[in-house]
Amino acid sequence: MTIFCDRNYVSETSNRIDSIECLLTIADVSEHFRLRPATVRKYVRDGQVSGHLVGREYRFSWANVWAIEDGPQPRGTQQQERYKLPLITKTDIAASMAISLRTVDRWIASGMPTRNVGNNVRLNPRDSQHWLKSEFGLLAPLYPYLTDETI
Secondary structure: OEEEEOOOOEOOOOOOHHHOEEEEOHHHHHHHHOOOHHHHHHHHHHOOOOOEEEOOEEEEOHHHHHHHEEOOOOOOHHHHHHOOOOOEEHHHHHHHHOOOHHHHHHHHHOOOOOOEEOOEOEEOHHHHHHHHHHHHOOOOOOOOOOOOOOO
8 A cells, every 4th residue: 555655754554564655756756866856847747757646746656766767677675675775877976986977988888787767877876886896896985875785
């Protein structure tokens, strides 16, 4: 059963807390994709993402959010939790590693996994870390809490 969640308040309408799926707001989706809220609203108007109109605000399930991405749909609980992380940009990688954007573009061309949203290239931090570790044996500071154990 889907229920509405807020960052500070969860309305429980089910007996099982672990089966709760929170519906995301436009702000949540824009934060996840690192896009402006106006861009997410445009995706809703264009029919690229389907949501539920609740009052005057749209709400989205994670399945609807992942449907926007050009990438495989997450399967299983562990993989779904992995893909709920906010995505990062090529610029984030370049800045955190003090390298050029062209280097990141070459890595993407040679197989670094992406989660593209429209014309925007986005990357899952754990996928990027895993790829960098397997290709070059390095642990890049892409996301503050990612360590060797969490990849």
